[in-house]
Amino acid sequence: MSALKGKVAVITGGSSGIGLATAKRFVEEGAYVFISGRRQAELDKAVSVIGKNVTAIRADVTNQDDLSRIAVAVKAEKGVVDIVVSSAGITEQGYIDTITPEHFDKVFNLNARAPVFLVNKLLPLMTGGGSIILVSSAMHLMGIAGHTAYAATKASLRSYARTWAAEFKDRGIRVNTLSPGVTDTPMLDSQAAGLGDYETVVGHYKSMVPLGRLAQAEEIANAAVFLGSDQSSYVTGSDLMADGGIGQV
Numbered sequence: 001m002s003a004l005k006g007k008v009a010v011i012t013g014g015s016s017g018i019g020l021a022t023a024k025r026f027v028e029e030g031a032y033v034f035i036s037g038r039r040q041a042e043l044d045k046a047v048s049v050i051g052k053n054v055t056a057i058r059a060d061v062t063n064q065d066d067l068s069r070i071a072v073a074v075k076a077e078k079g080v081v082d083i084v085v086s087s088a089g090i091t092e093q094g095y096i097d098t099i100t101p102e103h104f105d106k107v108f109n110l111n112a113r114a115p116v117f118l119v120n121k122l123l124p125l126m127t128g129g130g131s132i133i134l135v136s137s138a139m140h141l142m143g144i145a146g147h148t149a150y151a152a153t154k155a156s157l158r159s160y161a162r163t164w165a166a167e168f169k170d171r172g173i174r175v176n177t178l179s180p181g182v183t184d185t186p187m188l189d190s191q192a193a194g195l196g197d198y199e200t201v202v203g204h205y206k207s208m209v210p211l212g213r214l215a216q217a218e219e220i221a222n223a224a225v226f227l228g229s230d231q232s233s234y235v236t237g238s239d240l241m242a243d244g245g246i247g248q249v
Protein backbone atom coordinates (compact mmCIF):
# COMPACT_ATOMS: atom_id res chain seq x y z
CA MET A 1 0.00 0.00 0.00
CA SER A 2 1.72 3.18 -1.12
CA ALA A 3 -0.90 5.75 -2.13
CA LEU A 4 0.94 8.35 0.00
CA LYS A 5 4.53 7.20 -0.46
CA GLY A 6 6.98 9.91 0.59
CA LYS A 7 4.27 12.43 1.53
CA VAL A 8 4.48 14.57 4.67
CA ALA A 9 1.21 15.20 6.47
CA VAL A 10 0.16 17.37 9.41
CA ILE A 11 -2.93 16.05 11.22
CA THR A 12 -4.48 18.10 14.01
CA GLY A 13 -6.48 16.04 16.47
CA GLY A 14 -4.21 13.14 15.45
CA SER A 15 -4.19 11.72 18.96
CA SER A 16 -7.79 10.46 18.94
CA GLY A 17 -10.71 9.22 16.87
CA ILE A 18 -10.81 10.19 13.20
CA GLY A 19 -7.48 12.05 13.32
CA LEU A 20 -5.69 9.09 14.86
CA ALA A 21 -7.21 6.59 12.42
CA THR A 22 -6.20 8.90 9.57
CA ALA A 23 -2.62 9.20 10.86
CA LYS A 24 -2.38 5.41 11.10
CA ARG A 25 -3.76 4.85 7.58
CA PHE A 26 -1.51 7.58 6.14
CA VAL A 27 1.58 5.89 7.60
CA GLU A 28 0.40 2.51 6.28
CA GLU A 29 0.21 4.20 2.86
CA GLY A 30 3.81 5.44 3.09
CA ALA A 31 3.44 8.94 4.59
CA TYR A 32 5.31 10.61 7.45
CA VAL A 33 2.85 12.25 9.86
CA PHE A 34 2.99 15.06 12.39
CA ILE A 35 0.13 14.76 14.85
CA SER A 36 -1.02 17.35 17.37
CA GLY A 37 -3.29 17.56 20.39
CA ARG A 38 -3.22 19.13 23.85
CA ARG A 39 -2.89 16.02 26.05
CA GLN A 40 0.62 14.57 26.10
CA ALA A 41 -0.54 11.18 27.41
CA GLU A 42 -2.93 10.77 24.46
CA LEU A 43 -0.20 11.83 22.05
CA ASP A 44 2.19 9.26 23.54
CA LYS A 45 -0.43 6.52 23.19
CA ALA A 46 -1.11 7.57 19.59
CA VAL A 47 2.59 7.45 18.70
CA SER A 48 2.76 3.88 19.96
CA VAL A 49 -0.42 2.90 18.06
CA ILE A 50 0.91 4.46 14.82
CA GLY A 51 4.24 2.76 15.42
CA LYS A 52 6.62 4.54 13.01
CA ASN A 53 7.10 7.63 10.86
CA VAL A 54 5.33 9.93 13.32
CA THR A 55 6.22 13.04 15.33
CA ALA A 56 3.84 14.26 18.04
CA ILE A 57 3.63 17.96 18.82
CA ARG A 58 1.74 19.04 21.90
CA ALA A 59 -0.23 22.08 20.79
CA ASP A 60 -3.51 23.88 21.30
CA VAL A 61 -4.62 24.84 17.79
CA THR A 62 -6.63 27.80 19.08
CA ASN A 63 -3.32 29.36 20.14
CA GLN A 64 -1.39 31.25 17.43
CA ASP A 65 2.00 30.59 19.03
CA ASP A 66 1.28 26.86 19.17
CA LEU A 67 0.32 26.88 15.48
CA SER A 68 3.58 28.65 14.68
CA ARG A 69 5.47 26.01 16.68
CA ILE A 70 3.88 23.27 14.56
CA ALA A 71 5.04 25.01 11.37
CA VAL A 72 8.55 25.56 12.75
CA ALA A 73 8.87 21.92 13.85
CA VAL A 74 7.67 20.58 10.49
CA LYS A 75 10.00 22.92 8.59
CA ALA A 76 12.96 21.88 10.72
CA GLU A 77 12.29 18.16 10.42
CA LYS A 78 10.94 17.76 6.88
CA GLY A 79 11.07 21.17 5.16
CA VAL A 80 7.70 20.75 3.41
CA VAL A 81 4.09 19.70 3.95
CA ASP A 82 2.13 17.81 1.31
CA ILE A 83 -1.13 17.15 3.17
CA VAL A 84 -2.87 19.08 5.95
CA VAL A 85 -5.74 17.39 7.78
CA SER A 86 -7.66 19.66 10.15
CA SER A 87 -9.49 17.21 12.38
CA ALA A 88 -9.26 18.78 15.87
CA GLY A 89 -12.76 19.68 16.92
CA ILE A 90 -15.33 19.59 19.67
CA THR A 91 -19.03 19.12 19.83
CA GLU A 92 -21.04 20.79 22.53
CA GLN A 93 -24.79 21.26 22.51
CA GLY A 94 -26.33 24.67 22.85
CA TYR A 95 -30.04 25.26 22.40
CA ILE A 96 -30.90 28.76 21.24
CA ASP A 97 -33.05 29.45 24.34
CA THR A 98 -30.09 28.96 26.65
CA ILE A 99 -27.04 29.50 24.43
CA THR A 100 -24.17 31.47 25.98
CA PRO A 101 -21.42 33.61 24.42
CA GLU A 102 -18.85 31.36 26.13
CA HIS A 103 -20.22 28.24 24.44
CA PHE A 104 -20.45 29.98 21.07
CA ASP A 105 -16.90 31.34 21.24
CA LYS A 106 -15.44 28.02 22.43
CA VAL A 107 -16.97 26.06 19.55
CA PHE A 108 -16.16 28.69 16.92
CA ASN A 109 -12.59 29.25 18.16
CA LEU A 110 -11.68 25.62 17.73
CA ASN A 111 -13.87 24.38 14.90
CA ALA A 112 -14.01 27.44 12.63
CA ARG A 113 -11.20 29.87 13.55
CA ALA A 114 -8.31 27.48 14.22
CA PRO A 115 -8.40 25.79 10.76
CA VAL A 116 -7.99 29.21 9.09
CA PHE A 117 -4.80 29.99 10.95
CA LEU A 118 -3.54 26.42 10.72
CA VAL A 119 -3.67 26.68 6.94
CA ASN A 120 -2.32 30.25 7.06
CA LYS A 121 0.79 29.07 8.96
CA LEU A 122 1.40 25.90 6.95
CA LEU A 123 0.76 27.27 3.48
CA PRO A 124 4.33 28.57 3.00
CA LEU A 125 5.55 24.98 3.47
CA MET A 126 3.02 23.40 1.14
CA THR A 127 4.10 21.83 -2.11
CA GLY A 128 2.41 21.99 -5.51
CA GLY A 129 0.21 18.89 -5.66
CA GLY A 130 -0.59 19.39 -1.98
CA SER A 131 -3.94 18.59 -0.43
CA ILE A 132 -5.85 20.22 2.42
CA ILE A 133 -8.59 18.19 4.08
CA LEU A 134 -10.97 20.00 6.41
CA VAL A 135 -12.91 17.55 8.57
CA SER A 136 -16.43 18.92 8.55
CA SER A 137 -19.56 16.90 9.36
CA ALA A 138 -22.75 15.71 7.68
CA MET A 139 -24.32 18.15 10.09
CA HIS A 140 -23.13 21.05 7.95
CA LEU A 141 -26.18 20.49 5.77
CA MET A 142 -28.61 19.11 8.34
CA GLY A 143 -30.81 20.72 10.96
CA ILE A 144 -30.36 18.91 14.26
CA ALA A 145 -31.74 20.67 17.33
CA GLY A 146 -29.20 21.94 19.84
CA HIS A 147 -26.38 22.41 17.32
CA THR A 148 -26.56 26.09 16.37
CA ALA A 149 -22.84 26.71 16.86
CA TYR A 150 -21.46 23.27 15.91
CA ALA A 151 -23.37 22.93 12.64
CA ALA A 152 -22.48 26.49 11.64
CA THR A 153 -18.77 25.86 12.24
CA LYS A 154 -18.96 22.81 10.01
CA ALA A 155 -20.74 24.82 7.30
CA SER A 156 -17.95 27.39 7.54
CA LEU A 157 -15.41 24.70 6.59
CA ARG A 158 -17.49 23.84 3.54
CA SER A 159 -17.32 27.50 2.59
CA TYR A 160 -13.53 27.73 3.16
CA ALA A 161 -13.01 24.81 0.78
CA ARG A 162 -14.78 26.69 -1.99
CA THR A 163 -12.97 29.98 -1.34
CA TRP A 164 -9.53 28.43 -0.96
CA ALA A 165 -9.94 26.21 -4.02
CA ALA A 166 -10.29 29.49 -5.92
CA GLU A 167 -7.40 31.15 -4.05
CA PHE A 168 -5.05 28.22 -4.69
CA LYS A 169 -5.83 28.14 -8.40
CA ASP A 170 -2.26 28.78 -9.50
CA ARG A 171 -0.51 26.86 -6.73
CA GLY A 172 -1.57 23.29 -7.49
CA ILE A 173 -2.96 22.86 -3.98
CA ARG A 174 -6.32 21.15 -3.63
CA VAL A 175 -8.72 21.70 -0.74
CA ASN A 176 -11.79 19.71 0.17
CA THR A 177 -14.01 19.00 3.12
CA LEU A 178 -14.49 15.48 4.39
CA SER A 179 -17.86 15.17 6.09
CA PRO A 180 -18.30 12.16 8.36
CA GLY A 181 -21.60 10.94 9.69
CA VAL A 182 -21.92 9.64 13.24
CA THR A 183 -18.60 7.95 13.97
CA ASP A 184 -17.66 5.75 16.89
CA THR A 185 -15.01 7.88 18.62
CA PRO A 186 -14.58 9.44 22.08
CA MET A 187 -16.48 12.46 20.74
CA LEU A 188 -19.70 10.48 21.04
CA ASP A 189 -19.27 10.49 24.82
CA SER A 190 -19.44 14.27 24.86
CA GLN A 191 -22.50 14.17 22.57
CA ALA A 192 -24.14 11.80 25.03
CA ALA A 193 -23.20 14.06 27.95
CA GLY A 194 -25.21 16.85 26.38
CA LEU A 195 -28.20 14.86 25.10
CA GLY A 196 -28.90 11.94 27.44
CA ASP A 197 -27.42 8.53 28.13
CA TYR A 198 -25.00 7.00 25.61
CA GLU A 199 -27.25 4.13 24.42
CA THR A 200 -30.22 6.44 23.83
CA VAL A 201 -28.15 8.97 21.90
CA VAL A 202 -26.44 6.32 19.77
CA GLY A 203 -29.76 4.53 19.17
CA HIS A 204 -31.34 7.80 18.06
CA TYR A 205 -28.54 8.51 15.59
CA LYS A 206 -28.47 4.94 14.27
CA SER A 207 -32.18 5.15 13.48
CA MET A 208 -31.38 8.09 11.17
CA VAL A 209 -28.60 6.32 9.23
CA PRO A 210 -29.58 4.43 6.05
CA LEU A 211 -26.70 1.99 6.59
CA GLY A 212 -28.11 1.31 10.07
CA ARG A 213 -24.87 1.63 12.00
CA LEU A 214 -22.22 4.09 13.13
CA ALA A 215 -19.08 4.64 11.08
CA GLN A 216 -15.77 3.27 12.29
CA ALA A 217 -13.02 5.89 12.30
CA GLU A 218 -11.05 3.78 9.79
CA GLU A 219 -13.86 4.22 7.24
CA ILE A 220 -13.46 7.97 7.46
CA ALA A 221 -9.66 7.58 7.31
CA ASN A 222 -10.01 5.65 4.04
CA ALA A 223 -11.84 8.63 2.55
CA ALA A 224 -9.02 10.89 3.82
CA VAL A 225 -6.46 8.68 2.05
CA PHE A 226 -8.38 9.24 -1.19
CA LEU A 227 -8.48 13.03 -0.72
CA GLY A 228 -4.82 13.17 0.32
CA SER A 229 -3.55 11.06 -2.56
CA ASP A 230 -3.18 11.57 -6.28
CA GLN A 231 -6.24 9.34 -6.72
CA SER A 232 -8.25 12.55 -6.16
CA SER A 233 -6.03 14.69 -8.40
CA TYR A 234 -9.04 16.33 -10.14
CA VAL A 235 -11.05 16.93 -6.94
CA THR A 236 -10.98 20.36 -5.31
CA GLY A 237 -13.46 22.67 -3.64
CA SER A 238 -15.67 19.66 -3.03
CA ASP A 239 -17.25 17.86 -0.11
CA LEU A 240 -16.78 14.11 0.33
CA MET A 241 -19.54 12.79 2.55
CA ALA A 242 -18.67 9.55 4.33
CA ASP A 243 -21.87 9.51 6.31
CA GLY A 244 -23.69 6.21 5.81
CA GLY A 245 -26.31 8.28 4.03
CA ILE A 246 -27.48 10.28 7.05
CA GLY A 247 -27.05 13.58 5.26
CA GLN A 248 -28.50 12.26 1.99
CA VAL A 249 -32.03 11.19 2.88
Ligand SMILES: NC(=O)c1ccc[n+]([C@@H]2O[C@H](COP(=O)([O-])OP(=O)(O)OC[C@H]3O[C@@H](n4cnc5c(N)ncnc54)[C@H](OP(=O)(O)O)[C@@H]3O)[C@@H](O)[C@H]2O)c1
Binding pocket: 012, 013, 014, 015, 016, 017, 018, 019, 036, 037, 038, 039, 040, 042, 059, 060, 061, 062, 086, 087, 088, 089, 090, 091, 110, 135, 136, 137, 138, 179, 180, 181, 182, 183, 184, 185, 186, 187, 188
Ligand atom coordinates in the same frame (compact mmCIF):
# COMPACT_ATOMS: atom_id res chain seq x y z
N1 LIG B 1 -17.27 11.45 15.85
C1 LIG B 1 -18.26 11.89 15.08
O1 LIG B 1 -19.41 11.36 15.10
C2 LIG B 1 -18.02 12.99 14.09
C3 LIG B 1 -19.00 13.21 13.09
C4 LIG B 1 -18.80 14.24 12.18
C5 LIG B 1 -17.67 15.03 12.26
N2 LIG B 1 -16.75 14.81 13.24
C6 LIG B 1 -15.57 15.70 13.27
O2 LIG B 1 -14.40 14.93 13.20
C7 LIG B 1 -13.34 15.60 13.87
C8 LIG B 1 -12.66 14.62 14.81
O3 LIG B 1 -13.62 14.16 15.75
P1 LIG B 1 -13.40 12.82 16.58
O4 LIG B 1 -14.72 12.16 16.65
O5 LIG B 1 -12.21 12.11 16.07
O6 LIG B 1 -13.14 13.45 18.03
P2 LIG B 1 -12.19 13.02 19.23
O7 LIG B 1 -11.94 11.56 19.22
O8 LIG B 1 -12.80 13.65 20.43
O9 LIG B 1 -10.81 13.75 18.89
C9 LIG B 1 -10.68 15.14 18.94
C10 LIG B 1 -9.21 15.47 18.78
O10 LIG B 1 -9.08 16.90 18.74
C11 LIG B 1 -8.07 17.28 19.68
N3 LIG B 1 -8.35 18.62 20.17
C12 LIG B 1 -9.47 19.05 20.81
N4 LIG B 1 -9.34 20.34 21.15
C13 LIG B 1 -8.11 20.73 20.69
C14 LIG B 1 -7.39 21.94 20.74
N5 LIG B 1 -7.89 23.06 21.30
N6 LIG B 1 -6.15 21.99 20.20
C15 LIG B 1 -5.63 20.88 19.63
N7 LIG B 1 -6.25 19.71 19.55
C16 LIG B 1 -7.49 19.64 20.08
C17 LIG B 1 -8.15 16.20 20.77
O11 LIG B 1 -6.96 16.12 21.55
P3 LIG B 1 -6.82 16.91 22.96
O12 LIG B 1 -8.17 16.86 23.62
O13 LIG B 1 -5.75 16.18 23.68
O14 LIG B 1 -6.42 18.30 22.57
C18 LIG B 1 -8.33 14.97 19.92
O15 LIG B 1 -7.10 14.55 19.39
C19 LIG B 1 -13.96 16.80 14.57
O16 LIG B 1 -13.69 17.96 13.84
C20 LIG B 1 -15.45 16.47 14.56
O17 LIG B 1 -16.25 17.63 14.59
C21 LIG B 1 -16.89 13.81 14.15
